[in-house]
Amino acid sequence: MAKVNVRKNFQQARWNEPMIYELSTPGLRGIIPPAVEDEIESRVGDVAAKLPESLKRKTAPGLPEVAQKQVLQHYIHLSQETMGANLTNDISEGTCTMKYNPRLCETLIGNPGFADIHPDQDEDTVQGMLKIYYDFEKVVKEVSGLDKFSLQPGGGNHAVYTAASVIRAYHEANGELEQRNEIITTIFSHPCDAACPATAGFKVITIWPDQNGMPDYEAIKAAANEHTAAIFMTNPEDIGIYNVHADKIVEAIHAVGGLCFYDQANANAFLGVARAKEAGFDMCHFNVHKTFGTPHGGEGPACGAFGVRKELAKFLPVPTVEYDGEKYYLDYDKPESIGKVRQYIGQSAVVLKAYTWSMMMGADGLRECAEISVLNNNYMLHLMEQIPGVSHAFQGNGIVRQEQIRYSFEELKEKYDIGSDDMNCRMGDYGIPWFWSSHHPWVIPEPMTLEPCESYTKEDIEEYAKVVEIVAGEAAENPGLLKNAPYHTGMHRRIQEEDLDNPEKWAVTWKAYKRKHGVK
């Protein structure tokens, strides 16, 4: 390994920024809107009087009163305290596939030809956008082998919930819904594969891995019976092991009359290599912000592309985008549809970006993306294996890892009382963003999940592994250093972690915070 560039003198802004509410001064204004012109007022009349009484506020909303400059300053300060994917070496966020989000895509969505159209416009006037929907659907159909997609779900979990709803509709149509009330999933599948079916009213049966870290096939066979509605499984699972028995599992579930949903949120390991169709699955979904290069929303817009075999297409959300040979149109004529899962046809800006990304990559590019991701991950593993105190899930099972790996600091925890959270705090001092430990509960002790996808260079991977090596060394020599970290970042250690489990302490609104903490 040649010289590795580690940011030893990294220093991030730490503004100790107050809440925007604490910056509020009564009477301060950002913008004073102009009064309504006389002519408009005379024609429209008193608009407020037309609102029903029940919708009118009795008191003014409790919004912060801050001037324009201070608002801008406040949010720039907050942004300087973040470590976003496009800002840092974000191999950190394993399972999330933190790709580079091409600037071209951002430019395109700002184009007035796209930005100024409205979903209520007549179909004839938005043929271009409908074509992009139609063509992107062709891309995901080709990648999965499935027959029909909906781009309406607003994210991955939403797509998985849509899958659970389609399964419910399918068994209901067959008169078997009452009997088929169980969903099987695996413990290393994404937790939404258990949560979404549970929300849709199914019982959930979770399968543990066998000694190699793959879902226990015998356990799945033992769980499957006439009550099985479906299986929901991720592949490769969270720990980065590809389940080569997926087709056998599908057979076992089909044999008892259940359906099979493939969680392919992160499809980076097998783009152009393996498809849901050939493994026998009835349904799958892709998170376009993972696999197709669009930004991670952070509660913002996203798209979970949800696909099915043709027999299930009649249950998809309406409308779907169709083409009659001359013109693109929205098809609402699906009497057995589960209905709408989101307004209009979903997040068109995200679909435009995903389409652009796919067309820039091309079919060969998609496969190359998978190959580089797997190669990168295995190079990363090679470097990580040499670091004392770092192990990984199901180490030594002889199975080549795919695009991500769940590592463990169990040894550091036992020897020096240094675990994932301590490592995370200290790695920040080298400019590395907070890494993803694991979904809860932590089945693998003191976990760290890394995913060096195709956007990362050999130098990025070496930098990241070097920082892990330096910090693991510090853990052995001076554990106190890690216990008090970080020293150079804007992020802060969670000092009273137990409060996160205490409904009397945590708050998601300012009003609740004031009430729970006695702030006047």
Added chain:
Amino acid sequence: MKRLEFIVNPVAGIGGKVGLKGSDGEEILKKALELGAVRESGKKALVAMNILKEAEADIEVFTWPGEMGGDICRKAGIDAHVRGSITPGATTLEDTVRAAREMSALGLDLILFTGGDGTARNIMDAVGTDTTVLGIPAGCKIHSGVYALNPKTAGKLLVQYAQGKVKETKLAEVMDIDETQFRNGVVQAKLYGYLKIPNESKMIQNLKSGRGFSETASVEMLSHYVADEMKDGILYLIGTGSTTASIMQKLGLPNTLLGVDAVYNRKVVASDCTEKELLELTENYPKVKIIVTVIGGQGYVFGRGNQQISAEVIKRVGKENIIIAASRGKILSLFGSTLHVDTGNEEVNQMLCGYYRVIVGYEDMMMLPMRDV
């Protein structure tokens, strides 16, 4: 301000390093000392007390003299009220029981004891589940769930407790093995009862627990589910333990914590049954199901703490009528292992092998294999 009692069993663990597999009884103790055994429990207690010193302003400590606590408090620089009297170098289990009993009468908040499974049993005999306790692990045998992970985490947990950050408590199993049998190579842990401990799973159980799921919430949810699923016309044999006790609570029924009760049409028809009574019940009721939990951290479903549900009872009820329910945390602590059964009857053990849907929450199950030991 928290008022703590601090008791050390100075001979706990003394038999371990010299290969005696325990320290219960005067004979063994004498033999251990002859073999050159060193008293180490005081050192372990000191590790915890040095950390607890941090929270000195929030605590008032009561202890017993010399090696049973007074010396250790002094070394850690903690001012303590020393009560009672001992014969230095010759303390016995009676001293532990006397100390626990006398000081629990003072109405203290928590008893911190240092020792192993034997000591935990002594504390249990003295205070039952009235007072919150915490063990600093120092014995040869640690099968009970009442200890912190190690002396260091005991200290840290106590600091948090003293500062009022840990408020919830839970019942944890007090288990012990028969040392005589253990010396002959037989490990058979028995459930003796429960102690009340601070509920902080990261420090009590293992490194696998992570954050985000309260033990209490898990037991609440699975209890509601099991109770909701119970049907009329079936006799339910409710096994031992705090998990099944919670199910009985949901049904609004009285429960025997360490015994097996029988429920039919939501009424208790027999309490604290012996094997003989259970066999009679299986003859009188055509449909019978068994509801059990997983005992301890070792994954035993039958053969530990519920011997009343014998091989013959299980055979009559049938494998398909066994319902297993355990908290998510308890099940996850078995990760990499399996459920175990040890009914004393090889044929029944074999019959019980295979996969079970263990109930871990409301409509929430995990598939686990059961293996014969």
